[in-house]
Amino acid sequence: MKSLMIASDIHGSAVYCKKLLECFEKSGAEKLLLLGDILYHGPRNGLCEGYDPKAVADMLNEYASGIICIKGNCDSEVDQMVLGFPIMSETAVILNDGIAALAIHGHKNMDSLPLGGISAVFSGHTHVPDNTVKNGVVYANPGSVSIPKEGSPKGFILWEGRTLNWTSLSGDWYDSREIG
Numbered sequence: 001m002k003s004l005m006i007a008s009d010i011h012g013s014a015v016y017c018k019k020l021l022e023c024f025e026k027s028g029a030e031k032l033l034l035l036g037d038i039l040y041h042g043p044r045n046g047l048c049e050g051y052d053p054k055a056v057a058d059m060l061n062e063y064a065s066g067i068i069c070i071k072g073n074c075d076s077e078v079d080q081m082v083l084g085f086p087i088m089s090e091t092a093v094i095l096n097d098g099i100a101a102l103a104i105h106g107h108k109n110m111d112s113l114p115l116g117g118i119s120a121v122f123s124g125h126t127h128v129p130d131n132t133v134k135n136g137v138v139y140a141n142p143g144s145v146s147i148p149k150e151g152s153p154k155g156f157i158l159w160e161g162r163t164l165n166w167t168s169l170s171g172d173w174y175d176s177r178e179i180g
Contacts, residue, residue: 003028004096006142007156008035008105008124011042011074013146015050016154017059019169020145024063026171027158032063033094035124035142036072036105038087039079048146057082068092072124073107093118097161099180106141119180120164128152129166131175138179140164 005024010017024032038060039053057079060067064084071088080087092103099119106123115121120138123130127149130141142157143149143166153168166175 002030002097003158003160004031004033004094005029005156005158006033006035006103006122006140007145008142009037009072009127009144009147010034010039010056011037011045011048011051011144011146012039012053012056013048013050014052014055014059016048016146016169017056019154020156021059021063023156023167023169023171029158030066032067033092033103033122034060034067034069034087035103035122036070036087037074037124038069038072038083040074040076041147042074045147053079054082060085068094068103070103070105072105094122096159097180099162101159101179122157129155129175131164131166131177133177138164138177140177142166145169 061084067085069087094101101120103122106125127144129143132139143152155168158165164177
């Protein structure tokens with residue numbers, strides 16, 4: 001893989017799912033890694049703009065062969081019944097350009113993760129972008145596609161080679177980090 005788009009927390013917004021997929025098309029990324037909370041808005045969130053889980057499922061199913069997905073705390077077996085790609089795994093190891101990254105949703109304790117050989121941990125859940133390094137491991141959170149928090153933009157991360165670029169849905173890069 002030469003490039004990967006990483007996004008999280010769509011929460012059933014057809015409006016922002018469509019914008020994300022438009023960005024995916026423009027980016028030329030080979031795969032889309034979704035870090036959970038795809039269809040349901042969750043009990044702590046109000047309905048987001050354009051809330052239409054069925055439309056989100058239909059849109060994402062058109063890209064099923066290019067999607068890698070992690071289960072979020074708002075995802076369920078019922079959601080899996082309407083999605084054409086697996087969403088029930090709580091973790092994935094992604095290998096890109098010789099760099100290994102662990103993908104999780106982020107709602108469980110991350111202090112006990114087995115990180116041997118891992119250069120980055122991608123997680124969502126908080127709806128707040130993160131770009132920190134602890135013990136040589138990059139912790140990267142793209143924020144939320146539809147319900148960002150703490151004044152952060154709606155956005156994603158684009159991983160190309162050894163570079164992570166945090167990008168808003170309007171196409172503006174606002175942070176970056178080298179990994180590996």
